[in-house]
Amino acid sequence: METTSPELLRLEGICHSYGRPGSEVVLAGAGLSLRRGESLALLGPSGCGKSTLLMIAAGLLQPGAGSASLDGQPLLSPDPRIALVQQAYGLFPWKTVHANVLLGLQLRGRRAGPGELEAMLSELGIEGKLDSYPGQLSGGQQQRVALARALLLKPELMLLDEPFGALDSLTRERLQELLLALWRREGFAMLTVTHSLQEAAMLGARILVMDGAPGRIIAEVDNIGAGEAGYRDSDAYIATLAKLRLAIGAAA
Amino acid sequence: MKLRWEYITAVGGLLVMWWLLYLWLGEQIIAEPRATFTLLWEELGEQKFRAHITASLWRILAGMLVALAAAVPLGLAAGSSPRLDRWLKPVLYLTYPLPKIVFLPLLLMLMGIGNGSKIALIAIILFFHLLATTRDAARAVPPSAVTSLRSLGGGPWQLFVHVYWPATLPALFTSLRIATGTVVAVLFFVETIATTKGIGAYIYNAWSQTNITGMAVGIIVLSLIGILLYELFDLLERRLCRWTGYR
Numbered sequence: 001m002e003t004t005s006p007e008l009l010r011l012e013g014i015c016h017s018y019g020r021p022g023s024e025v026v027l028a029g030a031g032l033s034l035r036r037g038e039s040l041a042l043l044g045p046s047g048c049g050k051s052t053l054l055m056i057a058a059g060l061l062q063p064g065a066g067s068a069s070l071d072g073q074p075l076l077s078p079d080p081r082i083a084l085v086q087q088a089y090g091l092f093p094w095k096t097v098h099a100n101v102l103l104g105l106q107l108r109g110r111r112a113g114p115g116e117l118e119a120m121l122s123e124l125g126i127e128g129k130l131d132s133y134p135g136q137l138s139g140g141q142q143q144r145v146a147l148a149r150a151l152l153l154k155p156e157l158m159l160l161d162e163p164f165g166a167l168d169s170l171t172r173e174r175l176q177e178l179l180l181a182l183w184r185r186e187g188f189a190m191l192t193v194t195h196s197l198q199e200a201a202m203l204g205a206r207i208l209v210m211d212g213a214p215g216r217i218i219a220e221v222d223n224i225g226a227g228e229a230g231y232r233d234s235d236a237y238i239a240t241l242a243k244l245r246l247a248i249g250a251a252a
Numbered sequence: 253m254k255l256r257w258e259y260i261t262a263v264g265g266l267l268v269m270w271w272l273l274y275l276w277l278g279e280q281i282i283a284e285p286r287a288t289f290t291l292l293w294e295e296l297g298e299q300k301f302r303a304h305i306t307a308s309l310w311r312i313l314a315g316m317l318v319a320l321a322a323a324v325p326l327g328l329a330a331g332s333s334p335r336l337d338r339w340l341k342p343v344l345y346l347t348y349p350l351p352k353i354v355f356l357p358l359l360l361m362l363m364g365i366g367n368g369s370k371i372a373l374i375a376i377i378l379f380f381h382l383l384a385t386t387r388d389a390a391r392a393v394p395p396s397a398v399t400s401l402r403s404l405g406g407g408p409w410q411l412f413v414h415v416y417w418p419a420t421l422p423a424l425f426t427s428l429r430i431a432t433g434t435v436v437a438v439l440f441f442v443e444t445i446a447t448t449k450g451i452g453a454y455i456y457n458a459w460s461q462t463n464i465t466g467m468a469v470g471i472i473v474l475s476l477i478g479i480l481l482y483e484l485f486d487l488l489e490r491r492l493c494r495w496t497g498y499r
Binding site (some may be wrong): 060105 | 396402403445
């Protein structure tokens with residue numbers, strides 16, 4: 001694992017509540033740090049504030065208190081080095097796959113290199129779908145399009161919000177493997193928010209366990225070997241699942 | 253316009269109903285269909301009649317363009333900004349149910365009896381339809397689409413171009429189609445007052461001369477204008493909103 005690589009993302013003492021002061025506190029002193037090329041999963045029940053923490057990491061939300069920084073610089077707005085993949089895919093139903101995939105580059109005044117788009121789509125298994133609309137695709141295909149859009153941005157940090165939560169388990173496993181293969185090759189850092197123990201154990205070489213009301217991090221589980229091919233069938237994977245159950249049980 | 257069998261059958265059915273009504277109520281009240289179509293054909297050859305049609309079409313199109321230009325930006329802005337919406341909402345709720353047609357005398361005093369006041373009334377009535385629709389549709393845009401665009405680096409202008417405008421377009425076309433009937437009705441009303449040009453004026457004139465056939469010709473042309481607009485919006489929606497078939 002890349003234990004010596006420099007820090008990329010740091011969230012420190014994040015407190016946040018939506019609406020007026022005095023309203024319900026979503027996050028109370030949550031923090032994390034992520035090194036370049038590292039994979040980190042944030043595991044917690046629905047409503048524990050993990051998606052809010054991800055929005056702050058994406059520069060889409062300014063925390064009420066605490067600080068967020070990317071590469072040592074304060075993170076005040078969405079950064080071109082960060083790509084976000086949402087649970088509901090975040091595709092625009094009124095744009096074709098082609099327009100959806102290229103929009104990120106277009107908005108940042110960049111273009112795909114020659115053959116780059118075609119290679120990416122064929123790797124993700126959605127070649128030949130360029131003229132389709134998202135509504136014509138299955139959930140798995142839509143998530144592949146969302147991944148293609150994020151990957152074309154060549155991000156240093158990939159943020160994933162329950163990325164495969166809406167998919168059937170076969171498609172979910174296939175897409176997890178695909179994402180991990182891309183992660184190994186492209187070398188981006190990856191922060192995945194999930195409520196699934198299995199997904200956390202597959203996608204995070206380090207797993208932070210969150211508890212809600214108000215949201216804070218209650219445990220950290222090392223998951224060495226995650227992301228390597230065949231990890232799902234290893235004893236280490238089973239052991240991590242047991243550790244996660246223990247951590248969640250201790251909080252309950 | 254798609255000339256499908258269903259369409260042709262519907263037109264045939266309406267013609268049969270007209271014919272039966274004519275047989276039942278007599279030519280003092282219902283125009284004889286064949287004589288009506290003969291007169292329509294003759295009138296279409298007349299420059300004077302075509303000027304009536306042009307005047308009506310111009311009033312409708314100008315009113316629509318003014319209403320669109322005013323209502324769409326305001327509706328999108330209000331629907332996407334809760335702060336602006338807080339101020340607009342009470343104004344909209346107070347003014348939307350008002351019968352705008354009663355303001356015609358005021359408009360006539362303000363703008364005179366020319367085209368301006370007629371176009372203004374059509375525009376005002378349509379404006380409220382379009383404003384309410386665009387605002388509601390913009391409010392219904394899923395937050396994930398907004399988050400998505402912002403995370404891709406899009407600013408406020410790109411949000412309008414890539415999210416709010418395309419997302420609200422289908423609702424806008426629905427609103428335009430629904431409003432078509434109202435717009436043509438208002439057109440008839442404004443053209444019966446202080447004007448000699450327009451299909452409304454033509455019908456009113458025929459009526460005052462108890463020219464039943466002339467009235468029927470005017471009614472047919474006004475109906476055709478309504479159908480034309482309806483089909484035009486349908487066509488534009490199919491062209492511009494191909495994605496709605498796959499929602």
